[in-house]
Amino acid sequence: MTRTTLFQDLDALLEPIGDGASIVVPTETNGVAMAATRALIRKGVKDLTLVGGPTSGLQVDLLIGAGVVSTIECAAVSLGEFGIGPRFRAAAEAGRLTIRETTCPAVHAALQAGEKGNPFMPLRGIVGSDLLERRPDWRVIDNPFASEGTHDPIVLLPAITPDFALFHAALADVHGNVWVGRRREIMTMAHAAGRALVTVEGIYDGDLLADETMAPGTLPALYVEGLSVQEKGSWPLGFADAYPTDAPHMRAYVAAAKSEEGFARYLDEFVLNRAAAA
Amino acid sequence: MTRTTLFQDLDALLEPIGDGASIVVPTETNGVAMAATRALIRKGVKDLTLVGGPTSGLQVDLLIGAGVVSTIECAAVSLGEFGIGPRFRAAAEAGRLTIRETTCPAVHAALQAGEKGNPFMPLRGIVGSDLLERRPDWRVIDNPFASEGTHDPIVLLPAITPDFALFHAALADVHGNVWVGRRREIMTMAHAAGRALVTVEGIYDGDLLADETMAPGTLPALYVEGLSVQEKGSWPLGFADAYPTDAPHMRAYVAAAKSEEGFARYLDEFVLNRAAAA
Amino acid sequence: MADYSRGELLATVLADTVGYARCITVGAVSPIPAAAALLVRETAAKPVDVIILGSTRHFPFTDGGREVFDFAGRGRIDVFFLGGGQIDGAANINLVGAGPWDAPKPRFPGSFGSAYLYYLVPRVILFREEHSRRVLVPKVDFVSAPGSSPPEVHRPGGPAALVTGKARFAFDKERRRFRLVSIHPGHDLDEIVAETGFDFDHDADVPATPAPTDAQLAILRSVAREELADTYPEFVRDQLAGPATAA
């Protein structure tokens, strides 16, 4: 049930991602593939579009700072308690970044349209906000189900079908199935993309789909294009119950990334120097 | 996190269901609450609308035969290898049943609209079929995202928001959370209804939401209005790995239900006589 | 003809209609298409995923009943099998009922997923064992799903073939008509014409459907037999002759 080349190294995992690709990624601490993100920077790819699912943080900030990402569709870029992403802010203020303004449920809904092959999905709210001005690709129609003679504007969002979903999960089995557990938005992302590139903490000994306890939280191998085992693959972000966010590192990142020079030093130390970054 | 009156008897569980209520139920062998269905017949409620999720079988056939259900929205009524539902067929041929013709993904999509509070959901297919003639509540619009100057008809389905979801599941905990496992359409049904009435095989000792292995397959208590422990609650239908369909009983049902008299005898023996039916 | 069962023959005919596929999906209560899909998987040059609704082992989805339709909507299912209470010469199918909609005789179970999958799956194989004027009608009484659609309708999919207990047809999308491809052993053209309620194209000389090869029978009697035992025990027992009786 799979044609995955199982358990590759990071370079092989990321091989399919070329310049200009679009990638959907999960929200901070929900399975962000940070080790793979560093490898993506080392790979030297550019002009990526990053779709946050629905928000993003350190991952997109690093990718923006490193010149890898030129377009984002995120409901917010935030490092949570550590503040806004410094490189995101700098790029946005300098007009160096294409920002597709959105709102959390719009990302969820457009990915659901994507997973279905639907051209669009309706969503309440939004009408009268300035998001509409920034999203000429969104449409407002009169709800065809409103009572006769009434006018009920509703937004239609075009489907999002990213080229890839990239995320970190707890476990994968040798068949290519991936256990994402309760983080089910990852499943929608993988369905919408059709091609998931996944790093995992470890290998599950058995068939995740054959175990009725594990199956409900399992992304089937049908959607999985590549797998790589990366212990602590979300570091310095936290991951599930396995490890917390490395708060001192996050504070150091935010301090460094306030300036281009500081960010360049961070890249050198933690990303480009493979020995230190692994 | 719950206001459920936990673990009632069947009569208390079904107490909220009044004449004219609409109920969504899962497809054959995916958790059909047959013990509760028999209790519903004994309760003497009428004019129910039954939404199959998306098909139904023995359950709706019994309810139609017993005069409990007057409207159905099912993509099919089939007892699988045992054939079409005899009471469904008889009622349909006699024009005694209101049938809202539909197709499997339309039920799924309309329930998803329902769970979101969206007024509608688009769906591909259907255009040009006679289903549209029988569903004046469905609309065909031109896809607003089609290329300029092209005409791309697409169906919009109004949301389905049943009054209740009624189903059988493996486990519930004392907080009111219900483990449905891989049968996730049940979760969508419960979300769309908002009020789930659930029978379970047994009680889970612990908090299903606090266990990261169980949580992915758990319907939160937020949606659960009532619970009743019913061992073999799907009989004579099978349930998951727990027990198979009782094939001899199914064959006996189909033979009996071919005639009104035979069906009446079946009701007497297996439904109305509590001692035999429990 | 004594060397194979009717189910084995039909499975090989269905397998022959599939063509190139990466993913074949089979609906519930469809043992012969399921066997055909496994046969294709075992003989294809490239990997083929086989999804069998109603099976636990061959059902890889975890997002509820909608996932198979979502998967099809994304163009990920190449081949699906559909039946029909009535099928007409334009490949319209009726799963709702014969006669007027509000007083059918008989009522059929309902449209299932046909009004969607018939549009979205590139190659839909129609399969109905009964080959009679009751089933193969001039015009269906209710269109659960049409055999073709105007060009503006989003329709990447549609009918590719029709297989019955007596013959195999191909659907010509341009002409919107069936063409008789072969007649199963034991039947002839006169019988096919007599029992088919719609007009169809055919050559003067219609070949016989080839019998299953030894290699095909070996697969059906080993891999398919083993993998379908859980889902279709009676079919496996009655139709897929075991190794002991196959010699």
Next chain:
Amino acid sequence: MADYSRGELLATVLADTVGYARCITVGAVSPIPAAAALLVRETAAKPVDVIILGSTRHFPFTDGGREVFDFAGRGRIDVFFLGGGQIDGAANINLVGAGPWDAPKPRFPGSFGSAYLYYLVPRVILFREEHSRRVLVPKVDFVSAPGSSPPEVHRPGGPAALVTGKARFAFDKERRRFRLVSIHPGHDLDEIVAETGFDFDHDADVPATPAPTDAQLAILRSVAREELADTYPEFVRDQLAGPATAA
């Protein structure tokens, strides 16, 4: 004023704005609203569900990040808290950036769920500790979500109150203006007027915000302290004085 922390005061003010609720939901990185929600739950006459995004213990959803929005779309969330980089006198909120959209200074993180939840949740409490003309502006530079909508727009929800580090306002839906309800201890009307960039209604004599009661403090320092320790360890340590120091 020495007997309670700033966080404790603001939690009680927020709790007072909630009113009757069956379900209160709190966004991520919002410790004070989370404490307020637990305070309401502990003092309400009827059961209240408290959902805290970012918490494991107080997050009962299992259908991905969309479920909280679906839940709100069904009218199941009665109260939500929103912030804003800018908030104006008509309760429009801006989470996107100050200045022109394509050259903001500063850029804010983004709209999060505001462009949806502000419409769907019946009572949205605006909360921003900083009370300055930088935040409370005459007119926001970007409308992430408007404070009110024309009658034809489906909008069961909207702003109910605004709480800052200095004062509490109520939003008058008819007049589409804020009214000053009370001023927190240590501040006065002149300061509020000076630091607020928009016009608002107020009586000549504006009452002081009441200090937290002993009963409120007891709940914050026991139940809230215990239940928020995992999600907000620093807030709990710094702002919710433990039993030992509370006396």
